Amino acid sequence: MDRRVFLKSATGTFCLAVADPVLRSVAAPAIPSNAVPLLFGVDYYPDQTEESLWEQDARMMAEFGVTNVRIAEFAWSFMEPAEGKYDFAWLHKSVDILRAQKMAVILGTPSAAPPPWLSQKYPEVLMVNDHGMTVSPEGRRFTCPSNKLYRQLSVAMATGMAKSFASTPGVIGWQIDNEYTLQTFGRCYCNSCRAGFQEWLRARYGSLDALNKTWGTAFWSQVYTDFSQVPVPLPSGGPPNPGMALDYYRYQSHANVASLEEQLIVLRKLCPNHFITTNNVPLLADTVNAYDLFAKVDFVSYDNYPGFASIHAQGGDSGTSLPLDLIASTIALMHDASRSIKGGKPFLVMEEQSGKAGQPTFSPQPDKGQLKLWSYQAVAHGAMGINYFRWDTARFGAEEYWHGLLNHDRAKSPGYGEVAQTIQELKGLGPVALNSSYRADVALCFDYDADWATAIQPGQPKVKYGTEVSLWYGSLWGGHIGVDIVDATQNLSRYKVLFAPLLYVVSERQARTIRDFVGNGGVFVTGFRLGAKDSGSQIVNLPLPGLLRDVMGVTLVDYVPIYSEKQGVKFSSLLSGPDAECHIWADVLKPESAGVLATYTMGDYAGQAAITKNGFGKGSAFYLGARLDPADLGRVLNIIAASAGVKPALQAASGVEVATRRAGESSWTFVLNHTSRPQSVTLEKAYKEQISGGTVSGTITLEPYGVRVLT
Numbered sequence: 211m212d213r214r215v216f217l218k219s220a221t222g223t224f225c226l227a228v229a230d231p232v233l234r235s236v237a238a239p240a241i242p243s244n245a246v247p248l249l250f251g252v253d254y255y256p257d258q259t260e261e262s263l264w265e266q267d268a269r270m271m272a273e274f275g276v277t278n279v280r281i282a283e284f285a286w287s288f289m290e291p292a293e294g295k296y297d298f299a300w301l302h303k304s305v306d307i308l309r310a311q312k313m314a315v316i317l318g319t320p321s322a323a324p325p326p327w328l329s330q331k332y333p334e335v336l337m338v339n340d341h342g343m344t345v346s347p348e349g350r351r352f353t354c355p356s357n358k359l360y361r362q363l364s365v366a367m368a369t370g371m372a373k374s375f376a377s378t379p380g381v382i383g384w385q386i387d388n389e390y391t392l393q394t395f396g397r398c399y400c401n402s403c404r405a406g407f408q409e410w411l412r413a414r415y416g417s418l419d420a421l422n423k424t425w426g427t428a429f430w431s432q433v434y435t436d437f438s439q440v441p442v443p444l445p446s447g448g449p450p451n452p453g454m455a456l457d458y459y460r461y462q463s464h465a466n467v468a469s470l471e472e473q474l475i476v477l478r479k480l481c482p483n484h485f486i487t488t489n490n491v492p493l494l495a496d497t498v499n500a501y502d503l504f505a506k507v508d509f510v511s512y513d514n515y516p517g518f519a520s521i522h523a524q525g526g527d528s529g530t531s532l533p534l535d536l537i538a539s540t541i542a543l544m545h546d547a548s549r550s551i552k553g554g555k556p557f558l559v560m561e562e563q564s565g566k567a568g569q570p571t572f573s574p575q576p577d578k579g580q581l582k583l584w585s586y587q588a589v590a591h592g593a594m595g596i597n598y599f600r601w602d603t604a605r606f607g608a609e610e611y612w613h614g615l616l617n618h619d620r621a622k623s624p625g626y627g628e629v630a631q632t633i634q635e636l637k638g639l640g641p642v643a644l645n646s647s648y649r650a651d652v653a654l655c656f657d658y659d660a661d662w663a664t665a666i667q668p669g670q671p672k673v674k675y676g677t678e679v680s681l682w683y684g685s686l687w688g689g690h691i692g693v694d695i696v697d698a699t700q701n702l703s704r705y706k707v708l709f710a711p712l713l714y715v716v717s718e719r720q721a722r723t724i725r726d727f728v729g730n731g732g733v734f735v736t737g738f739r740l741g742a743k744d745s746g747s748q749i750v751n752l753p754l755p756g757l758l759r760d761v762m763g764v765t766l767v768d769y770v771p772i773y774s775e776k777q778g779v780k781f782s783s784l785l786s787g788p789d790a791e792c793h794i795w796a797d798v799l800k801p802e803s804a805g806v807l808a809t810y811t812m813g814d815y816a817g818q819a820a821i822t823k824n825g826f827g828k829g830s831a832f833y834l835g836a837r838l839d840p841a842d843l844g845r846v847l848n849i850i851a852a853s854a855g856v857k858p859a860l861q862a863a864s865g866v867e868v869a870t871r872r873a874g875e876s877s878w879t880f881v882l883n884h885t886s887r888p889q890s891v892t893l894e895k896a897y898k899e900q901i902s903g904g905t906v907s908g909t910i911t912l913e914p915y916g917v918r919v920l921t
């Protein structure tokens with residue numbers, strides 16, 4: 211999946227792991243966040259730039275205000291022009307030139323794009339896509355994550371780099387690989403992956419009996435008598451066993467994580483004073499479990515291109531038109547995930563859009579003010595630094611229209627001055643603000659098992675996990691409520707409310723965590739399809755909603771995919787509002803101990819419960835059985851949040867975002883106008899405004915795409 215396809219999937223739809231014992235030794239050695247210097251840089255490609263321009267580029271970058279540069283993540287051809295023959299002299303020269311201008315360097319290991327000699331000599335490393343076709347070695351991310359030879363060659367390359375640059379002044383850190391998630395085909399189905407899958411299953415299940423029982427291989431005569439018989443889910447005469455398919459998705463994620471960790475071992479050993487990260491776009495449309503991918507690196511890095519959302523907002527190639535609120539909230543969701551994946555630790559934007567961006571087609575030039583707005587949005591949600599992609603615009607290659615800060619003719623781009631000013635302002639916030647925390651009162655569950663199991667069996671084609679998560683997040687974003695992203699297996703006691711849409715798979719651990727959370731006074735808000743499946747992807751042997759039936763105080767009468775027929779919802783006084791329509795899905799609820807907050811109005815289930823609230827222990831649990839349209843969902847979720855005592859940081863109009871970071875007694879409240887119109891915000895007290903240095907109170911007006919930082 212490339213970036214365009216990703217965004218089409220993520221916003222266009224509206225939008226285990228058996229860790230090798232040896233890999234457990236690579237846990238991060240706890241580099242304190244204050245040891246990471248200010249990181250406001252650019253992504254730079256000396257390998258794609260005439261050497262005669264390197265010094266000029268470095269001087270211009272220094273004038274521009276850059277503190278660091280990321281280089282080399284796609285330069286394997288130059289670093290190892292023939293197998294085992296390394297050439298780092300050119301890269302050392304580039305690092306030295308950058309360092310002479312006081313810029314630090316983040317080096318990328320190049321395993322996302324091996325050179326032609328490698329794929330010619332070892333064609334077995336090529337990925338096989340989900341139709342059984344061997345992928346051509348022309349683009350990038352065309353190799354198999356399981357192939358031991360490719361992983362050895364990648365580790366050898368990383369080892370060569372690490373040995374050469376471990377003590378090189380100016381080098382401060384590493385990016386392993388590049389965007390594990392974003393590839394055209396998502397997952398590999400080759401013979402190496404089949405062998406790796408079988409080995410992984412052996413470790414996971416221990417016996418064939420356990421595997422056969424968990425997957426239910428009695429169906430369609432699939433009982434395996436040897437692990438070597440287990441296939442991968444390529445096209446067949448019918449859909450794959452859902453248990454097998456879910457395990458294969460887990461295995462593919464594991465294989466990618468394991469390949470990252472092999473490079474991590476080497477870099478930790480040879481470069482103990484450098485930080486190590488990897489850049490990705492987590493969550494929506496993700497084939498790699500981000501909680502696992504980032505578990506052992508020092509911090510999360512995220513690549514941020516809001517312009518792709520603009521393509522879809524303006525029609526794109528899908529004809530879809532998205533509301534601006536949804537675009538801004540989807541980007542905010544990705545930032546919140548990037549912060550939450552490592553428990554709230556500040557993250558780095560490794561690539562930030564700096565102009566028109568894309569491959570065969572590309573986004574519009576951001577409006578004046580948007581580049582600054584998007585940078586502040588990242589920092590508002592927990593970024594500690596930003597690298598802008600890219601310094602200059604390539605005149606060749608698949609991304610020759612991915613515009614940087616210099617145009618094709620090396621003149622300054624339309625956004626050059628705005629980004630330079632933004633860097634100066636953000637540096638001025640200082641390390642305390644940039645490393646401060648973000649405290650949210652509510653959490654939103656993102657669970658990869660539920661995501662992948664829903665993709666395997668959506669029930670109704672329009673049921674998409676990422677869409678539901680985006681809609682629920684967007685509802686809270688519109689209410690100016692800060693949100694952490696969790697997988698509902700951790701301690702949730704710091705939160706007032708846990709929102710968990712489409713939690714199709716519920717593990718026993720999640721059920722215990724949620725039961726404890728509600729029992730101790732938390733508010734749990736969930737939606738249709740709750741707990742239909744267990745971790746093995748079997749349908750639970752209990753009345754639905756399965757393991758959480760007592761917490762919810764309801765039993766499902768029926769679950770109903772909705773196609774052309776209509777269903778309506780009538781709200782009680784607590785959720786007061788006009789009758790709503792219910793599309794796509796309806797869970798019909800029979801209250802046991804729960805009270806009814808809404809009922810269905812049509813068909814056989816007219817009068818039966820659509821939304822319920824149950825008191826459980828010291829807390830309460832809400833079940834939204836009806837799949838509501840966005841406006842109704844937003845109203846209902848914000849009424850529930852308010853009833854749980856969740857307050858927005860500020861009252862602001864639609865399209866204006868509010869987010870607060872804190873450190874001790876200090877706070878920074880970011881007010882961000884995502885609209886192209888002036889917007890007014892009324893403050894309840896006087897604040898110091900960080901950018902202008904002045905004091906503000908009463909009603910303030912933000913210019914189009916305007917930003918204020920209130921302290």
Ligand SMILES: [Zn+2]
Binds near residue numbers: 357400402
């Ligand atoms: Zn493979």
